[in-house]
Amino acid sequence: MSIPSDLPVVAFVGARRIARDRLDRALPAIHAAAAAGEGPLVFDRVDGRVVDLDLRGDVAAARARLGPALVEARRGPGRPKLGVTPREVTLLPRHWDWLAAQPGGASVALRKLVEAQMKAAEGPDRARRSKEAAYRFMTAMAGDLPNYEEATRMLFAGDWTAFDAAVEAWPEGVRDVAREMAAGAWRNGMS
Incomplete structure (x- = not known):
């Protein structure tokens, strides 16, 4: 699994913080610590997990093994691509009747319900x-x-x-x- 080059990380040698930045910018300090035998420990700042890096070779070689940055797709004019995935949903007849009576039909009503629940649980x-x-x-x-x-x-x-x-x-x-x-x-x- 490739690690995105723009992953927000924090790196330590023992209890000393040596880097806190995007991975591609923190990599030189992390690589230098590893080359000095200090055994840096790198964490994903979002989820707290340890990030396992392949630091063989020089910094450029280690950087080349990183994945592309996670870039948000730019929105242009026109209808957005929703990436709709069809799946089967099993409901009681009264549920289907209610959904069918909603503006936009069952799919729109279900999407709105899911979005509302996602926002409520945020x-x-x-x-x-x-x-x-x-x-x-x-x-x-x-x-x-x-x-x-x-x-x-x-x-x-x-x-x-x-x-x-x-x-x-x-x-x-x-x-x-x-x-x-x-x-x-x-x-x-x-x-």
């Missing part, structure tokens, strides 16, 4: 993803640090104040990244 989904990302990162980088268990409990309890206090004594880079990854877990920002 906050809780963001919070869950942030907690999972912070937990992955903290487990890898802070599992042996003081107050790790307390910070983890407070992360999942949703107590930002206690979480912040628990991570305060951690090395600066680890503390800052843990706070950054956890930021989406708190209701209305930092409550």
Whole structure:
């Protein structure tokens, strides 16, 4: 699986942060640390997972093995390409009757219902993803640090104040990244 060159990453050697940028821009520092035998650990800043890089050869060779940047398709004039995928849906007759009576028919009504549910779940989904990302990162980088268990409990309890206090004594880079990854877990920002 290729890793996008614009993946937002953070890299550490021990508890020292050596890079925080897009992967293609962070690669020289990561490559230099690996070449010096320092064993850098690289994390995806969005989901907290460790990124496994092929750092053989020089920086140019390592960069060449990265995948293309994830670029949003530009929208031009005309109807957008929705990428519709046909699938079978099983409903009761009364459900089909209701859908058929909706403006635009069953497909439009189903798309609107799904979009509404996705929007309604956006906050809780963001919070869950942030907690999972912070937990992955903290487990890898802070599992042996003081107050790790307390910070983890407070992360999942949703107590930002206690979480912040628990991570305060951690090395600066680890503390800052843990706070950054956890930021989406708190209701209305930092409550």
